[in-house]
Amino acid sequence: MSFTEQWTDDAVLAEIGDRLGAARLSRNLTQAALARAAGVSKRTVERIEAGQSAQLTSLIRLLRALDLLGRLDALLPPPRPEPMELLRREGKAPQRASGGQAPVREPWSWGEDA
Numbered sequence: 001m002s003f004t005e006q007w008t009d010d011a012v013l014a015e016i017g018d019r020l021g022a023a024r025l026s027r028n029l030t031q032a033a034l035a036r037a038a039g040v041s042k043r044t045v046e047r048i049e050a051g052q053s054a055q056l057t058s059l060i061r062l063l064r065a066l067d068l069l070g071r072l073d074a075l076l077p078p079p080r081p082e083p084m085e086l087l088r089r090e091g092k093a094p095q096r097a098s099g100g101q102a103p104v105r106e107p108w109s110w111g112e113d114a
Contacts, residue, residue, distance in 0.1 A: 014051030
């Protein structure tokens with residue numbers, strides 16, 4: 001089952017909990033053993049597997065304990081610039097955001113104002 005934009009937040013949380021529980025069971029770990037390995041409480045594991053909200057740091061710790069942290073790259077891949085942008089920047093990464101504002105320019109004139 002793939003996540004879609006039509007899913008509610010509760011449905012996404014429930015699916016994450018189901019998948020985390022399945023990953024734990026495939027490694028033959030109890031909730032208590034996973035909680036100890038991750039450094040979280042057993043109740044936290046229970047809540048996440050039940051599809052309830054939890055802190056993101058707790059989820060990260062559980063993923064790390066299950067050797068699944070590297071899969072977050074599939075969820076949020078590093079941003080890649082467009083090829084033309086790479087040419088414009090000559091391979092340099094941006095140092096700050098422009099904020100989307102056009103640069104301030106002096107009004108154009110013929111130069112006959114004297």
